[in-house]
Amino acid sequence: MTFAQRASNNDNRHVRTTDVAVIGAGTSGLAAYRTARAAGKRALLIEQGAGGTTCAREGCMPSKLLIAAADTAHAARHSTPFGIHIDGKVEVDGQKVMQRVRQERDRFVERVLGRAATIPSEDRLNGHARFIDDTTLLVGDDITVHANSIVIATGSSPAVPTSFHTLGDRVVVNRDVFEWHDLPRSVAVFGAGIIGLELGQALSRLGTHVRVFGANGSIAALTDPIIKKAVTACFNEEYYVDPYANVTDMQRDGDHVVITFTDRQGNETTEHFDYVLAATGRKPNLDGLSLERTGLRLDEQGVPLFDPLTLQCGQTPIFIAGDANGRLQQLHEASFEGKVAGENAAAFPDVRPVQRNSPISIVFSDPQIAMVGQRYSDLTPGSFVIGSMDFEDQGRSRVMLKNRGMMHIYADKHSGRFLGAEWASPSAEHIAHLLAWCHQQSLTIRQMLDMPVYHPVVEEGLVSALQQAEAARASE
Numbered sequence: 067m068t069f070a071q072r073a074s075n076n077d078n079r080h081v082r083t084t085d086v087a088v089i090g091a092g093t094s095g096l097a098a099y100r101t102a103r104a105a106g107k108r109a110l111l112i113e114q115g116a117g118g119t120t121c122a123r124e125g126c127m128p129s130k131l132l133i134a135a136a137d138t139a140h141a142a143r144h145s146t147p148f149g150i151h152i153d154g155k156v157e158v159d160g161q162k163v164m165q166r167v168r169q170e171r172d173r174f175v176e177r178v179l180g181r182a183a184t185i186p187s188e189d190r191l192n193g194h195a196r197f198i199d200d201t202t203l204l205v206g207d208d209i210t211v212h213a214n215s216i217v218i219a220t221g222s223s224p225a226v227p228t229s230f231h232t233l234g235d236r237v238v239v240n241r242d243v244f245e246w247h248d249l250p251r252s253v254a255v256f257g258a259g260i261i262g263l264e265l266g267q268a269l270s271r272l273g274t275h276v277r278v279f280g281a282n283g284s285i286a287a288l289t290d291p292i293i294k295k296a297v298t299a300c301f302n303e304e305y306y307v308d309p310y311a312n313v314t315d316m317q318r319d320g321d322h323v324v325i326t327f328t329d330r331q332g333n334e335t336t337e338h339f340d341y342v343l344a345a346t347g348r349k350p351n352l353d354g355l356s357l358e359r360t361g362l363r364l365d366e367q368g369v370p371l372f373d374p375l376t377l378q379c380g381q382t383p384i385f386i387a388g389d390a391n392g393r394l395q396q397l398h399e400a401s402f403e404g405k406v407a408g409e410n411a412a413a414f415p416d417v418r419p420v421q422r423n424s425p426i427s428i429v430f431s432d433p434q435i436a437m438v439g440q441r442y443s444d445l446t447p448g449s450f451v452i453g454s455m456d457f458e459d460q461g462r463s464r465v466m467l468k469n470r471g472m473m474h475i476y477a478d479k480h481s482g483r484f485l486g487a488e489w490a491s492p493s494a495e496h497i498a499h500l501l502a503w504c505h506q507q508s509l510t511i512r513q514m515l516d517m518p519v520y521h522p523v524v525e526e527g528l529v530s531a532l533q534q535a536e537a538a539r540a541s542e
């Protein structure tokens with residue numbers, strides 16, 4: 067049952083009064099609603115679509131399903147060095163691949179909707195919400211909601227460059243990919259960011275011809291120039307990724323897009339692609355909220371100014387959480403911020419700051435890419451040392467033939483405190499958690515080295531990087 071089917075719009079109560087109104091029943095909005103209710107307040111959850119969350123419908127989960135199929139094909143094609151010969155050709159059945167992606171995706175969505183179905187129907191409204199003033203919303207055409215406080219949890223949408231609009235239905239975004247019934251022959255991916263690399267590599271491993279065109283040298287949101295270079299080289303051993311792409315022309319030609327670009331070797335090249343995948347960033351869903359009717363102060367992108375420790379927008383009774391505030395577009399942050407916004411909206415005007423968790427970011431490519439704590443670009447030059455590790459010769463990584471990647475660990479030169487890390491390596495999703503937990507505990511490199519590490523594991527590569535950082539500090 068979708069959100070709309072369980073909503074209470076059919077009542078003839080055209081004016082509703084509540085303590086907390088939450089706009090958006092995604093991860094963040096659901097957390098905000100539940101926290102406000104747990105605080106003993108009345109709450110209304112307003113959703114304009116079918117619900118089910120971006121994560122489950124068109125984000126985290128379907129992308130990981132596609133990647134899982136792609137990695138299976140890749141492993142089957144690369145078994146020979148282990149002495150394992152697959153009798154016959156490895157065939158990718160595109161229809162079956164996409165069928166599983168859609169089926170499992172639908173299962174995840176159903177589970178989310180099932181949990182949301184436990185919310186009483188009188189606490190739900192279906193329709194597009196917009197502000198009348200700081201404490202009043204109009205939902206759809208005729209329902210007015212008066213609330214003591216309001217949480218904006220409206221998520222984000224792909225930011226597709228306007229120049230792509232002339233390409234019509236040949237331009238796709240993440241949600242379109244997960245609706246495909248077969249794999250295309252070729253896709254030009256624009257954006258060497260997180261979505262571009264995850265989906266680009268997955269499609270390439272599934273047999274689609276892929277070129278990734280990035281901009282301004284940006285790759286996977288990394289900021290350390292040495293790690294960026296290593297990652298670019300690593301991906302280009304497998305498929306084409308140009309973080310400095312020079313695309314000179316892009317035209318629609320029947321069911322194709324013809325792209326002219328200067329390739330990484332400097333040759334002018336023209337190629338036909340079935341689709342252009344716009345993976346060029348995401349912007350908060352704030353258009354259509356009539357924010358101009360509120361007392362909110364907006365930044366130059368039109369996003370309300372807010373306090374990341376309370377999620378409150380200025381001194382207003384309005385809070386903004388999850389992708390909608392454009393700060394950290396990650397599931398765990400959306401959930402955490404929803405909870406904080408719900409708590410503070412329920413307690414308004416007694417708003418309290420929280421301690422934020424250490425930053426952590428993981429790209430589910432192969433090798434995986436991760437960032438923890440402070441980024442290289444945030445650090446003051448001369449104030450820190452770097453411990454580095456090349457995974458080429460890392461024992462366990464070689465055993466698995468996954469010995470690709472490079473890590474940089476940053477430590478404060480004077481205190482030895484672990485500041486952050488950027489890297490690509492096997493098992494980065496697990497190492498990232500170890501590092502984020504150490505960062506949150508404000509541990510020093512010495513304290514981290516005093517903890518147990520088993521043998522043989524990829525984490526021994528992390529130990530080498532930590533030892534190097536400690537040696538670099540000693541020699542300063």
Ligand SMILES: Cc1cc2nc3c(=O)[nH]c(=O)nc-3n(C[C@H](O)[C@H](O)[C@H](O)COP(=O)(O)OP(=O)(O)OC[C@H]3O[C@@H](n4cnc5c(N)ncnc54)[C@H](O)[C@@H]3O)c2cc1C
Nearest residue numbers: 090092093094114120125126195220221388389395396397
């Ligand atoms: C392809 C892809 C892969 C991703 N992979 C990962 C990953 O692996 N790990 C990770 O941590 N993050 C990942 N993310 C990011 C993650 O999905 C988001 O950060 C998270 O889902 C945001 O949750 P949210 O609650 O802020 O927004 P949403 O879940 O988008 O919820 C917003 C809701 O608000 C509703 N809404 C909007 N405007 C209105 C309005 N005016 N009135 C009523 N309702 C409205 C929308 O319909 C929607 O249901 C991925 C994202 C994408 C696109």
Ligand SMILES: NC(=O)c1ccc[n+]([C@@H]2O[C@H](COP(=O)([O-])OP(=O)(O)OC[C@H]3O[C@@H](n4cnc5c(N)ncnc54)[C@H](O)[C@@H]3O)[C@@H](O)[C@H]2O)c1
Nearest residue numbers: 257258259260261262279280281284345346347348395428
């Ligand atoms: N594993 C994960 O946690 C995960 C996975 C997918 C998405 N997400 C979230 O979704 C958000 C959006 O992902 P995304 O990859 O779209 O954004 P992103 O900001 O990571 O990358 C966008 C990239 O597009 C490039 N770009 C912009 N305009 C361009 C153009 N015209 N031509 C070529 N390149 C262009 C930018 O330089 C940037 O590198 C991310 O911020 C991330 O937090 C997370």
